Amino acid sequence: MRIWGIALPARTPVSFVVDGERLRASGSSTSDGPWLLPGLADVHSHPGTEAPADEYAHEVFRRHMLAHRAAGVLTVRSPGSADPVRDRPDDLDLPRLARSGQWLATPGRFFPDAGRRISESELPEAAVEEAALGWCKVIGDWMPDDPPVPLDVLTATVDAVHAVGGRVAVHCQTAEGCRNAVLAGADSLEHGMHLDHSLLPRMAAQGTALVPTFSAFAKSIENIEASSADQRLKDWIRDGWEHAFPTVRAAHEAGVTVLAGTDNKPCGQVAAEISWLVEAGMPVEAAIGAGSWTARAWLGLPGLVDGGFADVVAYDADPTEDPDVLLRPKQIVLRGKVVV
Template identity: 85%
Template sequence: MRIWGIALPSRAPVSFVVDGERLRASGTSTSDGLWLLPGLVDVHSHAGTEAPTDAYSHEVFRRHMLAHRAAGVLTVRSPGSADPVLDRADDADLPRLARSGRWLATPGRFFAGAGRRVEEDELPSAAVEEAVAGWCKVIGDWMPDDPPVPLDVLTATVDAVHAAGRRVAVHCQTAEGCRNAVLAGADSLEHGMHLDHSLLSRMAAQGTALVPTFTAFAGVLKGLEKSSDARFREWIQGGWEHAFPTVRAAYEAGVTVLAGTDNKPCGEVAGEISWLIKAGMPVEAAVGAGSWTARAWLGLPGLVDGGFADVVGYDADPCEEPDVLTRPRLIVLRGKLVG
């Protein structure tokens, strides 16, 4: 199979042949053909369950991952899973998966019955166990008036996982929870609704990414009027309004901002990219947040000689017409034409 067109983000004409699961530069590059991305990426998607309290289902997992694939999402990071099998192999028909073990929740935090429940003093060792596949996910805080995981506990957890050569995602939504996650040196903040902007320079310096998950919170907002808890409504609404200037400020501070939906149905990362644009990220940076920037952050190559044969093609430049991201014309995964 030959693939040619204009590669992003370089905008250089490229021509490849597919060699197994790899791309090989071939022939003379021309400026015709499709606009090419190395696949879209959703860095926060919990494939395999419809709700956090559900038992993992491989049938549901396949359905979710095929929905991602049909949308041109060829890599998915699952920060937190209900799947107890830590070394589950990739399915060659499905998008590449960067996975963690089970959500790690200490007392009083997270949905009742969901995730692996541990005491605070057990968190560092449990996090190393759950990070066997590369990542672990810690529930760093919960409701607006609940205390977050203490900073010393979270720091010990991050240090232990880093010593094992793995990475830590922290769910954080309160101001104090976000602060503790940043000061502990977490690799990513999931949500970060009430993040204090004074922490952004530290995040940039230590490489902590921000995954704001607008898509999920947009869904929460739709049903917010049904909540009888005025404090909760105020907290969510305030966090939503705070998230827009936070994303812009984070980008300007040099923080890696990434696209993750944390939502069902799967395959909606183009919508998350549009939220990042509305928040003030330049269009090219927002598209990168859901493609080449996210792939590089996960240690995956882009459209280069010898890189993975994961390619999505569009009729127009997504950086000029981001709506085209919902209409892929070509989808190649692991060297196979799938769409």
């Protein structure tokens, strides 16, 4: 099979033949072909459960991943899972999965009965165990009046995981929780609602990414007035939502890697998350990269290059000129096979 067109982000004509699951450069292309992306990426999704406390179900996992695939999302990172998800021979028709172990929740943090419950003293060892899948996810804080995981504990956890070659995602929403995650050297901040902008240069320097998950909080904002939460919590959520927009813009301008993750159901909605990033002030091309080539590179995956994965989404028009084009993939190729 031959794949040809104009590759983003370079906007260069390319031509490949598919060799198994790999792309091999083949001849030259013209400038009038379809626009090509190396697949979209959702770096914060939890396939396999509808809610954090649900028991993992593989049929639900497949349904979620197929919804991602239908939208052109060919790579998914699951930072925290109800059950460790491993490759199965019958799942090779699904998007690539960057795995994490279970959520790691210390006392007083996270949803009741969700995640792996451990003490603070157990956190470094447990994180190393969960990071055997590549990533681990630490619940670094919770409600606004709750203290976050102490900085010394979180630092020891990050250091222990890095020592074995793993990476650490930290759920953080409070200002202090975000601060501790940055100072501990976490690989990614999940949410970062009340992140202090003075920390952005440090994040950029040490390579800590920000995954703001607008899609998840947009749903919370829609339902906040009807919720039973007290007024202080409602105000805190609203303030965090309003703070997230200038935070994303400032993070991008500071050189922080900002990535698209939905943390929301239904799956396959990363194009909407990209639109939120644009609304927050990221340039369109950078926002699309946050849900495609930038995210893939951050996860260690190649783009549209000779020897890269044969994961390609083709569009009739340039999505950097009109991001709504992302909602209308012309062709989707995953692991060298046409799926749409």
